[in-house]
Amino acid sequence: MFKNIKDSQITISELMLPSHSNFSGKIHGGYILNLMDQIAFACASKHSRHYCVTASVNKVDFLNPIDVGELVTLKASVNYTGRTSMVIGVRVESENIQTGKTKHCNSSYFTMVAKDENGKNASVPGIILDSEQSVRRFSRSITRQEQTKSRSNRFKSSEFKMEDYLNLIKEQNAKIKIAL
Numbered sequence: 001m002f003k004n005i006k007d008s009q010i011t012i013s014e015l016m017l018p019s020h021s022n023f024s025g026k027i028h029g030g031y032i033l034n035l036m037d038q039i040a041f042a043c044a045s046k047h048s049r050h051y052c053v054t055a056s057v058n059k060v061d062f063l064n065p066i067d068v069g070e071l072v073t074l075k076a077s078v079n080y081t082g083r084t085s086m087v088i089g090v091r092v093e094s095e096n097i098q099t100g101k102t103k104h105c106n107s108s109y110f111t112m113v114a115k116d117e118n119g120k121n122a123s124v125p126g127i128i129l130d131s132e133q134s135v136r137r138f139s140r141s142i143t144r145q146e147q148t149k150s151r152s153n154r155f156k157s158s159e160f161k162m163e164d165y166l167n168l169i170k171e172q173n174a175k176i177k178i179a180l
Helices: 029-048 132-155 163-171
Strands: 003-005 010-015 051-058 071-081 084-094 102-115 126-128
Touching: 010 029, 029 051, 029 071, 029 084, 029 102, 071 126, 071 132, 084 132
Parallel strands: 003 126
Antiparallel strands: 010 071, 051 102, 071 084, 084 102
């Protein structure tokens, strides 16, 4: 079974309140991450028609701060489907409601896994790639998965060779104090 991407897309907006702010008066990043996880869950569950859990979050860079009083809009879309998992792309924008100026605050990719009523992994419908953008996003997800596997294997304790990284570390703000 295959589903159109647009049928699972979700958008939510929320006014940022003082209770969401950190000590510098900006919206707390943890609060935004919570909203991102919620919308990724909603999008994945809508697509799969199953309860979904977050398996991983790929790199979150906070590009622009969000101020109290701004309207934050989160958009989620299924970018990739595996057998039981989905990659949900989440984009966060904020809008100054007085000036109408919007800014891109961050984007991230949530890998969500569908679960059946017994807590076992459940199969998910595939997605119909109907635009160059959807093919690009799907392909990017495949490439990201391959890079993650390669990175994980390279730094496994059984595979890691410290000598290969000593010159790299010498150029950093660190000092090695291991008897070699």
